Amino acid sequence: MTSATRTLQIHPDRCTGCKQCELACSWVQTGTFQPSRSLIRVHVFDEEASFAPYTCFQCDEAWCMQACPVNAIDVEPDTQAKVVIDDVCVGCGLCVIACPFGTMFFDRGSHTAEKCDLCADDPACVHACPTAAIEYVEADPVGWISAFGEKVDAGRRDSLKGEL
Amino acid sequence: MLKGWTGTLLRVDLTNGNIEREAVREDWARDFAGGRGIAARYLSEEVDARVDPLAPANSIIFATGPLTGTNSSTGARYMVVTKGPLTNCMTTSNSGGLWGPELKFAGYDLLILEGRSPAPVYLWIHDEAVELRSAEHLWGKGVFETEDRVKEETGFPDTRVTTIGPAGENLVKYAAIVNDKFRAAGRSGVGAVMGSKNLKAIAVRGTGAVEVADPAGLMQAQWAQKHALTQAPLTSEGLPGYGTLALMNVVNEHGALPTRNFQQAQFEGAEEISGERLVETRLQTNKACFACTIACGRVSKVSEEGQGRYTLNTSPRNWREATEGPEYENAWSLGADCGIDDLDLILKANTLCNDLGLDPITLGATIAAAMELYEDGVLTDKEVGMPLPFGSGEALIALTEKTASREGFGDLLAEGSKRMGDALGRPDVFMGVKGQEFPAYDPRAIQGMGLGYATSNRGACHLRAYTISAEMLGVGDAEGPESPVGKGELAAAFQNVSTAVDATGLCLFLTFGVGLDEIAPLMAAATGHPYTPAELELAGERIWNLERVWNMQAGITAADDTLPKRMLEQPIPAGPTKGQTSRLAEMLPDYYAARGWSEDGHPSQEKLRALGLG
Secondary structure, eight states, X not given: OOTTOEEEEEOGGGOOSOOHHHHHHHHHHHSSBOGGGXXXXXXXXXXXXXXXXXXXXXXXXXXXXXXXXXXXXXXXXXXXXXXXXXXXXXXXXHHHHHOTTXXXXXXXXXXXXXXXXXXXXXXXXXXXXXXXXXXXXXXOTTSHHHHHHHXXXXXXXXXXXXXX | OOTTSOOEEEEEETTTTEEEEEEOOHHXXXXXXXXXXXXXXXXXXXXXXXXXXXXXXXXXXXXXXXXXXXXXXXXXXXXXXXXXXXXXXXXXXXXXXXXXXXXXXXXXXXXEEESOOSSOEEEEEETTEEEEXXXXXXXXXXXXXXXXXXXXXHTOTTOEEEEOOHHHHTTOTTBOEXXXXXXXXXXXXXXXXXXXXXXXXXXXXXXXXXXXXXXXXXXXHHHHHHHHXXXXXXXXXXXXXHXXXXXXXXXXXXXXXXXXXXXXXXXXXXXXXXXXXXXXXXXXXXXXXXXXXSOOEEEXXXXXXXXXXXXXXXXXXXXXSOEEOXXXXXXXXXXXXXXXXXXXXXXXXXXXXXXXXXXXXXXXXXXXXXXXXXXXXXXXXXXXXXXXOTTOHHHHHHHHHHHHHTOTTHHHHTTHHHHHHHHTTOGGGOOEETTEEOOSSOTTTSHHHHHHHHHOBTBSOSSSOOTHHHHTSOSSOOOOTTOOTTHHHHHHHHHXXXXXXXXXXXXXXXXXXXXXXXXXXXXXXXXXXXOOHHHHXXXXXXXXXXXXXXXXXXXXXXXXXXXXXXXHHSOOOSSTTTTOOOOHHHHHHHHHHHHTBXXXXXXXXXXXXXXXXX
16 A cells, blocks of 8 residues: 555444435435445444444455456556446456455446445545544554554464464 | 436235336426325325224325435435324324335335235335235234344345334324334324234335436535534534433423423423433434434433343344433423433333334323323222322333233223323313324423414424424524414414425424525425425425315314313413413414414415415
8 A cells, every 4th residue: 555545434433324425425326316326335233333334445455356357447546446447347246256345346237346436536425424434534554454454464373373 | 207206106005905006296296395295185185084094995105205315414204194093184294214215215205005904914115026915923013023024024134114013003093103113103193094904014125216307406405404404503413412302401491391291391300301311321322314414313221220120122133222212202201291200211111112113202191191180089090000190100111011002001091191081081181282192392381382283283293383493492583482472473484394394305303404495405406396495385385284174174173273271271380481371362363364264264265276275
């Protein structure tokens, strides 16, 4: 990740579950209000009394990109967003299977894959959110997500040692 | 067809299982704006006003507005329109949550349900695929379990369900229809109408789109509206901070909080059941309805002391410990009106109302009336089956359950306080209008509210003319709450505007921050019809008059536009509003004049012609 990259930062504690982000996203995709076509989804965790918007966080490994047999997913140079090139995509759905986060979608209308492309560096969901639960911020290499990543990595190293 | 509308209504004849799609009448869509309006138009066209509300000849209509399912702040609402068994009037009962928008996404503006199914069924709408399914196995189940099971049966966790509980099945006169477990079309017994049709639930999953006429215009109007909502104190701080329960302390301090069946107007325990106390001790998070940028909903837990005593059972799957609410109205009816100051107990009773499918306002008010009769010696332990003094939480919980099942004394409570009072020879304990109980504002202390109650088309209601906004809360100008001056015009104007908002598919709480000036551009951009604020207000007036004419055909007269004797003759005994009574007789002629109605409350032919109803 380059230092200039910005990323969507999500604060579940601020989310009220209103779905304005889904409406904004579907608006960008279709010019209509159609939450079923939104590339960001609000997940409701009833037992925790908590709501969380959830979308592609443009992971470095990008399994969607690696799985694509026709190289229809490319990295947008300015934002580092992984974007689907519609006229290259053949609609095989492998990327949807490959994504471990469930944030690749498939549109049965156009028969192509769809994913968050950060709206060309100006995400509509961020503007729509009334409680700033979604923010578009400079990626923080020493923030909680990288600390979390290190913890996961350490755990993986430990478990690998055990296997070896 | 106008945009914003899907253009299609679904008509289901439950008697023979016929399901048909029909084009929505565009002229009605335009003139009646949507939701409450167009549903009232269809009902008045198709159902005889003199129908028995619980007979198959009554229809029940679920209607969205053109802004339902759009990103307009609060575009979540749907309206249930039918003849209500509590009031014998046309009732229009509104709910938020997620169900209404889902119906639009499935491709339908309205559902018209007719007849009576020979056996319990639920309706399953999955885009174009619509079917009636057996609900034999769900009959008798609560709202929470029904929603969970229907979701499982449809196979989609994001299916939205609106359902009745046992109260609706047992034809309790004030049974509610509850969607998303905690959002209710609560008043006038719409749930009993659904129960009378053997219709348990309506499940919807929609993957389609709501299209609008002027996308750029809509975005601009929505930004303006959203911004205005962040600037107004009530929509930016009051409601998100404390929910509707923010009102408890405000109304109590004013001396307008009805207490112990309106025997007093201040409650010594108000602080304990206030929004501030809920936030300090029990609030978990805010919860928004669809597209709402206010988010007044409360997700709450009983306090640590309350655990065990008031353990909530909102399972099978949802909110294992937390529940939603209480709203101000419910905390008042189950609290102050019954002399109860325990917020845990109120949460428990409120959750029971959601699960059993009861309107907490009428339930609490009916139990409060029974408590008064008990303290007067008219009712004894023998009839009630337990002691029933004011303040008895045990009785409140037990009788809530008995009412839903119509067991023992619950059978009489299930009729509401008017019929109960009549049956026991004490009609004076009924605190309401046209058979429906008052909400949480003493009409003696706030004159405009009294006039609004008396003239409401669905019986006493706070949502038809919330003049308190202008009289007490500083939204707009009006004479103070103690004055009857100018209240006729004020109530009529509030009724027209509120009715218009109800028709759009937006939530009335918007009006704490914006008015028709902000809403008209949304409607124009969504539909493509150039609605102006004046045209929307006129649509509100048209709908109001249509409801009135239908109600008069049903047997309502000017004599029904009144308040109980206690409000008219018995002054508030103490507190800042001591000595006040309702000055309805001074206000009512002004109101009829403002409406262009005759002195005996009939809409004039001239007025009806001007509205296109003559």
